[in-house]
Amino acid sequence: MVRIPEKLEKKVIVPTYDESGNLVSPEKEVVTKVPESFYMDAYEVTVGQFKKFLKSSGYKPDMPINWSQVYRASPKDKHPMIIVSWHDATAYAKWASKRLPTEMEWEHAALNRTHFTDALGFGHAPAARPDRTQL
Structure with a gap:
């Protein structure tokens, strides 16, 4: 399991629609933040x-x-x-x-994965990692 820190924030732009599906606001900034750190496999x-x-x-x-x-x-x-x-x-x-992550925790981990990519196994392409030897 890896620790997912709580202080990571991700800003996303979310369009807003009315009940009929018409675009009301093309941009609304939403900040996702998890109040506490948590562990995820x-x-x-x-x-x-x-x-x-x-x-x-x-x-x-x-x-x-x-x-x-x-x-x-x-x-x-x-x-x-x-x-x-x-x-x-x-x-x-x-x-x-264990337990399943909440929806907020799941989104937090997915949106902020660049901060802990190696820990979650997403990693980087070998060519992008000069500190590692490519075999």
């Missing part, structure tokens, strides 16, 4: 981790998992788990003694 939950959760906990997903569909996009146990409901993801997080 550096990597997605893998297919293997989710299968271990299902086996050891006996949890029954909301809908049966279509494993052939999962394996088309994530063919190995080390690939990210996909096609799970919010309830299934919450059950996994509870089993792992």
Whole structure:
């Protein structure tokens, strides 16, 4: 898990529309800020981790998992788990003694990822990192 600092801010321009969908204001600056720091896993939950959760906990997903569909996009146990409901993801997080990020935390981490890209695995292209050797 990596610590996501609270002091990061990101300004975005959000257009404003009325009930009919007409543009009211072309620009409205919104600042997103999370009041406290928090921790987030550096990597997605893998297919293997989710299968271990299902086996050891006996949890029954909301809908049966279509494993052939999962394996088309994530063919190995080390690939990210996909096609799970919010309830299934919450059950996994509870089993792992964690929690899902709030919507604000998720947006904060995604919008400010340039401040901690290596920690979250986004990284930089090797050519952009002169301090690292490209093999």
